[in-house]
Amino acid sequence: VNRICVVPRRKLPYLSLGAVLAGISLTALTNGFFGKALAQNLPAAQVSGEALVLAVDDFENNRSEVRYFVRDEKTGVAHSLQFSGAPPENFRTGARVTARGAQEGDHLNVSGSDVNIEGTGAAGAAGAADLQPSPGTETESSALASSAATTSITNTSSGMVIAQKTIVILVNFRNAAIPCTRLGCSSAVFAAANSVQALYKETSYGHVSYSGTTVGPFTISASNTDACPSPYLPTLDTWAAQADAQATKAGINLTGYTEKVYLLPPTSRCGGFKGYSTIGGSPGMAFVFACQYTDLIAHEMGHNLGMNHSSTPSSEYGDYSDIMGISLLALRDLDAPHRVEFGWLPSAHLRTVTAGGTYTIAPLESNPAVTSLPQALRIYAPSAKAYYYFSFRQPLGYDSVLPKFSSGLYTNGVSVHRWTGSNAHTYFLKGLTDGTSFVDTTNHITVKQVKHAAGGATVSVSLGSATATVAQPSLSFTNETVGAGGAAQTATFSNTGGDAMTIYSVGITGANNQDFQVVSKTCGAVLEAGTSCTVSVRFKPIKSGTRSAFVALATETGTQEVSLTGAGQ
Numbered sequence: 001v002n003r004i005c006v007v008p009r010r011k012l013p014y015l016s017l018g019a020v021l022a023g024i025s026l027t028a029l030t031n032g033f034f035g036k037a038l039a040q041n042l043p044a045a046q047v048s049g050e051a052l053v054l055a056v057d058d059f060e061n062n063r064s065e066v067r068y069f070v071r072d073e074k075t076g077v078a079h080s081l082q083f084s085g086a087p088p089e090n091f092r093t094g095a096r097v098t099a100r101g102a103q104e105g106d107h108l109n110v111s112g113s114d115v116n117i118e119g120t121g122a123a124g125a126a127g128a129a130d131l132q133p134s135p136g137t138e139t140e141s142s143a144l145a146s147s148a149a150t151t152s153i154t155n156t157s158s159g160m161v162i163a164q165k166t167i168v169i170l171v172n173f174r175n176a177a178i179p180c181t182r183l184g185c186s187s188a189v190f191a192a193a194n195s196v197q198a199l200y201k202e203t204s205y206g207h208v209s210y211s212g213t214t215v216g217p218f219t220i221s222a223s224n225t226d227a228c229p230s231p232y233l234p235t236l237d238t239w240a241a242q243a244d245a246q247a248t249k250a251g252i253n254l255t256g257y258t259e260k261v262y263l264l265p266p267t268s269r270c271g272g273f274k275g276y277s278t279i280g281g282s283p284g285m286a287f288v289f290a291c292q293y294t295d296l297i298a299h300e301m302g303h304n305l306g307m308n309h310s311s312t313p314s315s316e317y318g319d320y321s322d323i324m325g326i327s328l329l330a331l332r333d334l335d336a337p338h339r340v341e342f343g344w345l346p347s348a349h350l351r352t353v354t355a356g357g358t359y360t361i362a363p364l365e366s367n368p369a370v371t372s373l374p375q376a377l378r379i380y381a382p383s384a385k386a387y388y389y390f391s392f393r394q395p396l397g398y399d400s401v402l403p404k405f406s407s408g409l410y411t412n413g414v415s416v417h418r419w420t421g422s423n424a425h426t427y428f429l430k431g432l433t434d435g436t437s438f439v440d441t442t443n444h445i446t447v448k449q450v451k452h453a454a455g456g457a458t459v460s461v462s463l464g465s466a467t468a469t470v471a472q473p474s475l476s477f478t479n480e481t482v483g484a485g486g487a488a489q490t491a492t493f494s495n496t497g498g499d500a501m502t503i504y505s506v507g508i509t510g511a512n513n514q515d516f517q518v519v520s521k522t523c524g525a526v527l528e529a530g531t532s533c534t535v536s537v538r539f540k541p542i543k544s545g546t547r548s549a550f551v552a553l554a555t556e557t558g559t560q561e562v563s564l565t566g567a568g569q
């Protein structure tokens, strides 16, 4: 299963196969894989060069594609790879790869073992992992494998400092002009407020900055009714090359940029696809077909930083609390795992929880420099090979729009995300409110929101199997006249584990069980993780002298007892 590409690939018509094939290094062999290719009457092919991972966005139809390419180092042409299974984990933008496969239409059919990846992809990943060492066997490396190798990223003790040098290039089709001005686009990307620049500066706590220029528009030979640029990158490269050539002719120096953002008019032939961006890359490349949406531009430029989508388990773009979720909406900040991806939450502000207890979390929007509280908790879930992240979002800065979404789902309390690390999607799982819990019965994790206010949210965390404990092991009653009943006292039982606990029975046991009476109780059939129940008992001696018994709670984990003593007179 291809875990990144959520939507099955459509069988797309290809265009300009001649152009696609023009630069490929065709190598026919008579054995091994190539023998198989020949047996299928498909030409065997081999291509070496830079790996490219392209995210393709259709927000209106909630569908996304991820496409894999190798840019031939000899010709510069990008060749589409179609993996028969999951692509190799380290097939990332910027890695140097050699792919061997069977050319079929506009793509090379390959399996993971047909692609040789040189060690280049690991350099940046190692840097990220160093910033956020994680326990367990999972790897938590950054999606910035390729771009980390550029001079625009510096690893510091407070996370990655990223200085993107970006050129924004406006493009006209031969029959359609881009519906945005150069000034407007420049402002949308680079201005000090209400811009991509301002958003990433805020959400990275000052770690990300953009510098550069906005040029164009330049008119290319394609029209807005041309076939959709399947398999995307070769055609988009052609369009970019035409725009670049005109920019160069106009005296613009295109060298030295770590990111190139092409803004184009809408096209009528690509369904709802509005953005095509490399995940990472130096230079990262983004193609945006709806320039009037600043959040769309920010989303595509987020892919260039290395991020994947902010999803829910059922929806590709379903996490509205992150700019990498749905677009065409409004600017808003990044979720907790995306900030962890870049190391922007230093260890004091990202608490890895391995024991139950009560924790208070400051709003994620707060600057780590001005709060001593953690801003995210994470708990490892072995069966998911992932961490759960718990963070608290408030309507601050660009997150001021969050209360408008889903009846305050994101700001009424703690957000729960799951993320496996690397360049995987982040998944929003639940928004807690006071008194509600996130429960993972497989991994015995229960996190209950106790309370929240503008300055923070408090949760109680319970881990491990159901565990019954008593608040006090014994209750002593004052002397009572035989036959008379005194004031009740309360025995408290708690489940401090991470699982719900079945209660079989509650009652008075022991030698003198007739001398004590249950007045009231809150213990029922189940005691949820992280909760307590009580049994109120009265001493009503039936004989004189010392009397003793127990309040007993029989549970799936054994029987808990509170001893009772009193004297009848």
Ligand SMILES: [Zn+2]
Pocket: 055, 056, 057, 299, 303, 309
């Ligand atoms: Zn996207």
